[in-house]
Amino acid sequence: MxxxxxxxxxxxxxxxxxxxxxxxxxxxxxxxxxxxxxxxxxxxxxxxMLPLITFGSMSERYxxxxxxxxxxxxxxxxxxxxxxxxxxxxxxxxxxxxxxxxxxxxxxxxxxxxxYVPEEVPGLLKDYHTYYTLEGALELRNILQGFNKGTIVELFVEPPIKCPIAPLKFGLMLDDYLRDRGVRGNVDVMLLYPTDHLHAQPEVNKLGKILLEERGVKYIFNFSVSEIRPEEKVVISDKGEKIKYDLLITIPPHxxxxxxxxxxxxxxxxxxxxxxxxxxxxxxxxxxxxxxxxxxxxxxxxxxxxxxxxxxxxxxxxxxxxxxxGEGSQVRYKGETICPMLTDLYTQHGRGRAWLPWWDYKVNELTFITTRFGWWFIRAFYLSLPLTMRGLA
Ligand SMILES: Cc1cc2nc3c(=O)[nH]c(=O)nc-3n(C[C@H](O)[C@H](O)[C@H](O)COP(=O)(O)OP(=O)(O)OC[C@H]3O[C@@H](n4cnc5c(N)ncnc54)[C@H](O)[C@@H]3O)c2cc1C
Missing domain, CATH: 3.50.50.60 (FAD/NAD(P)-binding domain)
Structure with a gap:
C-alpha cells in the first residue's frame, strides 16, 4: 500500500x-x-473573507x-x-x-x-489589532463601529504575508467605510509599508497609488518598524521616525x-x-x-x-x-496568480467595485478596470470557496 x-x-x-x-x-x-x-x-x-467581515460586509458564519x-x-x-x-x-x-x-x-x-509572530515586534502585543485572524477581525469590527475621530495607522511589518494585496484593499475599503459613517473628515488614514511599493506587480502598484491619492489616504514606503510604544501611541521606525496613531491595525510578521x-x-x-x-x-x-x-x-x-x-x-x-x-503526465505550475482587488466597499453610499488581476511567471501586463461586476463576482468567488475545497472546481 x-x-x-x-x-x-x-x-x-x-x-x-x-x-x-x-x-x-x-x-x-x-x-x-x-x-x-x-x-x-x-x-x-x-x-x-476577513476584510469584508471587519467592515460588516460579510457574515463570519460563511x-x-x-x-x-x-x-x-x-x-x-x-x-x-x-x-x-x-x-x-x-x-x-x-x-x-x-x-x-x-x-x-x-x-x-x-x-x-x-x-503569525506578532511577539517579534517589540511592544506590539500590548496594542495588537489585526484583521488577519477571525478573532481580530471581529474585535476590529466593534472598534471601528465606534471610531469617530483621530488617526488610523495600518502597519505592514514585513513580507512575505498572506495576500500581499490585502493592506492596499483594506486601506481603500477603510476609506469608504469611514465616509459611509460620515466621519472620514475627522479621521486620517495612513498606511506604513516596509517595501518601496504597494505591490510587486507594477500595474497594481501604479493604480493603487492613484486610488489612495484620490481619496487622501496617506502612505509611507520603506518603513521598517523597530518598536511600538503603546503608552505614547507611536510606531517607531529603525531610522527613528515616529508615527502617532489613535488606532493601530497591524499585519503581523509571518x-x-x-x-x-x-x-x-x-x-x-x-x-x-x-x-x-x-x-x-x-x-x-x-x-x-x-x-x-x-x-x-x-x-x-x-x-x-x-x-x-x-x-x-x-x-x-x-x-x-x-x-x-503511472497515469497521465507530469505537469508544471507556471506561476498563475489571481489577487482579488476590492477597490470600493459596497455601502449605503458606495457602489462596491473590484478588479481581478491575473499574472504568471511570464505574463505581468495587467489591464486595470475595476467594476461593479467585479465586486459581485469576487463575493460569489469567496462564498463558493468551500465548493472549491471539496474539489469541485
Ligand atoms: C486578510 C486576508 C485576505 C486574503 N484574501 C485573499 C483573497 O482575496 N484571495 C486569495 O486567493 N487569498 C487570499 N488570502 C490568502 C489565503 O487565505 C491563503 O493563501 C490560504 O489560506 C492558504 O491556504 P493554506 O492551506 O496554504 O494555508 P493556511 O490557510 O494557513 O492553512 C494551514 C493549515 O495547516 C495547519 N497546520 C499548521 N501547522 C501544523 C502542524 N504542525 N500540524 C498540523 N497542521 C498544521 C493549520 O492548522 C492550518 O489549518 C487572504 C489571507 C488573508 C489573511
Missing amino acids: KRIAIMGGNFSGIVVANKLAKRLRWSVAKGDVEIALFDRSPKYLIHA AVGDKAELLDSRIKYFFGKSGEVVNVDLANRTLTLADGSKYSYDYLVIASGAD RGAKAIRDSGIGDPYGFVPCDRYTLQYRKGKTKYDEVYVIGDATALEVAKAASVAHYQSDVVVENLVHDIA
Missing part, C-alpha cells in the same frame, strides 16, 4: 486531499492507496466550518493532538504527531501554511509552521523550498521527489493566496497520480 500524508488541512490540504480521493478512488477502494490528512484544528477558516464536512469519505483525517505534526523526518519519511505517535509515508504533501522550523527543513523563515515548476522539495542539493509543497507553506516568490494554491493543487494532484498510478 502507498501512503500519502498531507500535513495541514485548511484550504490547500483539503483541496489536494479531495482531488486525490476522487482521482485515486479505485486504488483507495482496493486498499492500494491511503490518503491521510493531519491538522491541529478541526475547523477551517476562509481568510479571504468563513468557518467543520473540515470533516468538506472531506471526501475516502480520506482518513486526524485532528487535535493526533493531527498536530511536531516533527518531519524527510530522510526516514516519518511524521511525529503531538500525541507521540508516528506516521510513515510514501508521499508527503506539505500544506502547513503560515504562522513564519512557516513551527514544526517545519523545528524540523530544520525550511528556509530561515520556516517556509519550505521547492522547485518553482514541479513543487517538489528542493533545498540546496537536497532533493525529495516524493515530497510536494503547496500554498502558503512554500518559499516560492509567488503570492501567498488561495488562488495560487488552487492552481498548484492540480499540479500536485496530477503529479502524484502520475507517480503512484
Whole structure:
C-alpha cells in the first residue's frame, strides 16, 4: 500500500486531499492507496473573507466550518493532538504527531501554511489589532463601529504575508467605510509599508497609488518598524521616525509552521523550498521527489493566496497520480496568480467595485478596470470557496 500524508488541512490540504480521493478512488477502494490528512484544528477558516467581515460586509458564519464536512469519505483525517505534526523526518519519511505517535509515508504533501509572530515586534502585543485572524477581525469590527475621530495607522511589518494585496484593499475599503459613517473628515488614514511599493506587480502598484491619492489616504514606503510604544501611541521606525496613531491595525510578521522550523527543513523563515515548476522539495542539493509543497507553506516568490494554491493543487494532484498510478503526465505550475482587488466597499453610499488581476511567471501586463461586476463576482468567488475545497472546481 502507498501512503500519502498531507500535513495541514485548511484550504490547500483539503483541496489536494479531495482531488486525490476522487482521482485515486479505485486504488483507495482496493486498499492500494491511503490518503491521510493531519491538522491541529478541526475547523477551517476562509481568510479571504476577513476584510469584508471587519467592515460588516460579510457574515463570519460563511468563513468557518467543520473540515470533516468538506472531506471526501475516502480520506482518513486526524485532528487535535493526533493531527498536530511536531516533527518531519524527510530522510526516514516519518511524521511525529503531538500525541507521540508516528506516521510513515510514501508521499508527503506539505500544506502547513503560515504562522503569525506578532511577539517579534517589540511592544506590539500590548496594542495588537489585526484583521488577519477571525478573532481580530471581529474585535476590529466593534472598534471601528465606534471610531469617530483621530488617526488610523495600518502597519505592514514585513513580507512575505498572506495576500500581499490585502493592506492596499483594506486601506481603500477603510476609506469608504469611514465616509459611509460620515466621519472620514475627522479621521486620517495612513498606511506604513516596509517595501518601496504597494505591490510587486507594477500595474497594481501604479493604480493603487492613484486610488489612495484620490481619496487622501496617506502612505509611507520603506518603513521598517523597530518598536511600538503603546503608552505614547507611536510606531517607531529603525531610522527613528515616529508615527502617532489613535488606532493601530497591524499585519503581523509571518513564519512557516513551527514544526517545519523545528524540523530544520525550511528556509530561515520556516517556509519550505521547492522547485518553482514541479513543487517538489528542493533545498540546496537536497532533493525529495516524493515530497510536494503547496500554498502558503512554500518559499516560492509567488503570492501567498488561495488562488495560487488552487492552481498548484492540480499540479500536485496530477503529479502524484502520475507517480503512484503511472497515469497521465507530469505537469508544471507556471506561476498563475489571481489577487482579488476590492477597490470600493459596497455601502449605503458606495457602489462596491473590484478588479481581478491575473499574472504568471511570464505574463505581468495587467489591464486595470475595476467594476461593479467585479465586486459581485469576487463575493460569489469567496462564498463558493468551500465548493472549491471539496474539489469541485
Ligand atoms: C486578510 C486576508 C485576505 C486574503 N484574501 C485573499 C483573497 O482575496 N484571495 C486569495 O486567493 N487569498 C487570499 N488570502 C490568502 C489565503 O487565505 C491563503 O493563501 C490560504 O489560506 C492558504 O491556504 P493554506 O492551506 O496554504 O494555508 P493556511 O490557510 O494557513 O492553512 C494551514 C493549515 O495547516 C495547519 N497546520 C499548521 N501547522 C501544523 C502542524 N504542525 N500540524 C498540523 N497542521 C498544521 C493549520 O492548522 C492550518 O489549518 C487572504 C489571507 C488573508 C489573511
